[in-house]
Structure formats: C-alpha cells, structure tokens
Amino acid sequence: MQVINLQTQNSILNKFIAEIRDVSVQHDKMRFRRNIERIGEIIGYELSKELHYKEEAITTPLGTTNVNLPQQDIVICSILRAGLPLHNGLLNYFDDAENTFISAYRHHITETEFEVKVEYLASPSLEGKTLILADPMLATGSSFVNVLNALKAMGTPKKIHLVSVIGAQPGIDYVNEHFPDSSKLWIATVDDQLNEKGYIVPGLGDAGDLCFGSKLQH
Template sequence: MIIHNLSQQNSVLNTFISEMRHVKIQKDSMRFRRNIERIGEVLGYEMSKILTYKSSKIDTPLGSCQINLMENDIVLCSILRAGIPLHNGLLNYFDTAENAFISAYRHHKHHIETFEIIVEYLACPKLENKTLILADPMLATGQSMVATFEALKPFGTPKNIHLVSVIGAEPGINYVNEHFPKNTHLWIATIDKTLNNESYIIPGLGDAGDLAFGKKLQK
C-alpha cells in the first residue's frame, strides 16, 4: 500500500486537525463536521494530482484552448454515519463521481473490548474498471475498511483503489495493508501510534460519529 501522510508537511490542514482534536472546540458539532469536510477537500485535491488526465479542447467566448482534464471514472463510497462530512468534502472536488454508501458499525457481543463489524446497508453502482475512493474519517483497527471492501466485491473489480481517512492508527493501517491490493493508495491527514483497550485511536479525538451527529444507542 502506498501511504500519503499529509502531516509530514506543514499546511493549513494542521489547523483543521487541531480544532477536531481540541477537547473544547470539537464540542461545536457544526464546526467539527465542517473541519472533516475541509480535510476531505484537501485530501481530494492532493489525490487529484496522481489521477489520469487527457488533453481536451475548450471553447471560450473569444477562442479556444487546450487543458488537461481528469478522465477517471470515479465511484466515491463512504462508511455511514461518520463518513458523511468526509464524503461531502471529496464530492465538492469530484462532483461528477458516482456515489456509494455503506453502513458498518461495531457490534459488541459481550463486553466493550471485543466487537465485530456489522454491515447492514449498501447502495453501490458497478465498480468494474473504475476508480474507487473509499472514505472513513477514523482508521482505527482497519476492520471497517476491510469489511466494506469485502462487501463491495460483488459489484466488480476497480481499476484503482484510494482510501481516505482523517486520522489513522498504525495498527489499523498495518491491518488494511494486509488486506488490500498492493497498489492501493491511502490518503490520510495524520497518523497516531496506538489504540486503547476499546480500540479507539490514541490520542485521536474520540468518537467522530458522536461528535458530528450526537451520541447513538449501542447495540
């Protein structure tokens, strides 16, 4: 897997990440969602630099010009519910993309430290020979990404796969690396070292879905 860790270079992205992590600022749900969206825009812009382009003729009111335009057939898939703001940020830049949505959540059978990933809802176009962008803001254990990838396989084999996350943990990134094709790209704003006993990223920021949309009932 090819990892693009944008925190290795200083940029305005650091401001968005700091506000999402900050224990007081993150309580503003609208600001939290907007920061995820802005990070999605930045990650999408960086990703666009390595996509496929072709020269196209554009007619203007005063003449014509040649410009290189993307020719990738993109499908943007987000994991509900925390992925919605990240999806919106990416869609702001890849506005002609087809869209897919999947629900994947942690189901705790016995106690908080053990869980399985449950996929209950999936809407997806054909993926054969297309560019798949799979978005989930928090890459903790990596199990949600892998479960989503497995659920998408009946829809065809993508030509290219790009994973997009805001914050990831090294164990989760290693897990994803073992289960995705070698030429998969991971675009991520920052990477943390570890997980706690409940498999949340440390230092992380907490539960992105709860911070964006309010607390949910646990199943």
C-alpha cells in the same frame, strides 16, 4: 499499499486537525463537520494529482484553449454515518463522481471485544472504475476490510484509494495486509496506538457522535 500522510508537511491542514482534536472546540458540531469536510477537500486535491489526464479543447468567449482534464470514472464510497462530511468534501471536488453508501458499525460483544457489521449497501457497478473509499477514523482497520469484502459483488475497481482523517498505525498495518498492493491510503494524520477498546490514542473521540450526536449501543 502506499501510505500518503499529509501531516508530514506543514500546511493549513494542521489547523483543521487541531480543531477536530481539541475538546474545547469539539462541542461545536457544525464546525466539526465543516472541518472534516475541509480535510476531505484537501485530500481530494492531493489525490487528484494521481489521476489520468487528457488534453481537451475548451471554447471561451474569445477563442479556444487546451486544458488537461481527468478521465477516470470515479466512485466515492463513504462508510455511514461518520463518513458523510468526508464524503461531501470529496464530492465538492469530484462533483461528477458516482456514489456508494455502506454501513459499518461496531457491534460490541463485551466491553472490549467487538465485531464490525455491514448491513446496508447502495452502489453502482465498480467494474473498471476508480474507487475512493472514505472513512474518517482508521482505528483497527476492520471497517475498511469488511467494506472491501462487501463491495466485491459490485465488480473489480481498476484502482482503489482509501481516504481517512486520522488513523492508528496498527490499523494501517492491518489494512495493508488485506488491500491490493496498488492501493493508496491518503490520511491527514497518524497516531501510534490503540487503547484496550480499539480506539485511537490520543485520537479525537467518536467522529460519528461528534458530527451527529450520541447514539444508543446495541
């Protein structure tokens, strides 16, 4: 699996990453969601360079011109609930894509031990299509792997792109072991480690709670 870490080069992306990490800015949920969405737009733009293009003739009011246009059938799959703003950012650029929604959450067995459960899936066929699998937080990597297993019943994609805002290196290594070698991970920034509870350090906290408010654990 190829990993494309967008923060290896300086860009306006740095500002959005700084704001979603900053505890003095995080309290503004609307700004947090919008920054996640904007990061999705930036990643979508970079990812679009990897698609297959075909020249097509376009009629203008004054004549015709040729434009290279993407040809893939794209399906964007977001992991609920934290993935929704990231999904919207990708959909802003791939506005004719099909959409898949799937739930994946941590079911805590003890304070430090948990399993990732998948309980909801709504998806078109993925057979032969380009799958963009989006989750803002790549911590342990279990959510991506469990979702991949759940999606197998929907067909085999031609290509898989994973999109994440922030990840930990151990989680990236875990995902690399379970996804096809041809897969690509597009990520805005990478931290080195996880804490004993499986959270990214220094990270940014719980993206779902920061987007939509705290939740009851069950």
